[in-house]
Amino acid sequence: MAAAWRWRSGLGALLCALRKCPLWRGSALGAGAHSFCAVSDVQSACRGSVVSQELLNEGFHRELLVKAELDAAGQRAGGCTVAARTRLPSGVYVDPYELASLRRHNVTEAVLIPDAVDVEAPEYSAAELTAVLYLQPDPRCSHCFRAVLPVHGRYQRPAGSGEDALVALRGAEIVACCCDEHLSPECWQPAEVEAPCLGNKDHLCQWYSATHQPEDEELILQVPVGHTEHSFLVCVVTLLATVLCSSLILAAVCKHGDFSLLTCLE
Missing domain, CATH: 1.10.287 (Helix Hairpins)
Known part of the structure; x- marks a missing residue:
């Protein structure tokens, strides 16, 4: 390429x-x-407006690092709100409760569309998710921005083979919201973004999308998949663990509990 x-x-x-x-x-x-x-x-x-994505960590719980470098014509966006709009497939999700905690600590600011996310749903019954991730200025570069979004892999259908499931993450789109600045029309065009400009619902203005964004290659997330030949073993172990834990709880209640009639009346 x-x-x-x-x-x-x-x-x-x-x-x-x-x-x-x-x-x-x-x-x-x-x-x-x-x-x-x-x-x-x-x-x-x-042409210098470049956006790149990188997956950090391993396993089900990952971090999506998004970095954007604006070109010379878009350096004026440094006084604006710069965000990355990324569409997450059904194989991954963002925990809204985790995101709220990160927002309170000023670590990550993002808007989820839709905002109601079923974190327990498996991949085959979940829907796609759009995240608008607000980027922060990179102190090492005058016209660079970056942010980290925690993403989690969903459970996949069990398979007969031992191969992992592959989830493709498409490239992010750079958008900017400038209430007091004017962006070059040759490099920026109006865009419909369902998110507030500055993370404040009372401060809304027009979003713009970079017109010449290079097409980045998709990121591939490998998600472990259960094996169908292990179904019987998993059911037996789960049943034994449930019976053992229930027996221990019942024994502790019978040993230390007070079942007298006076206690029940009180």
């Missing part, structure tokens, strides 16, 4: 250089090159 992008960039640079030749002027090919270069000039001014 990178090699193809460099090849197209080199060909575009060659066409833009040849359009200045007098022999090309007035010809159909020259007019086409001029139109191509005009579009290319706009795209080159906005």
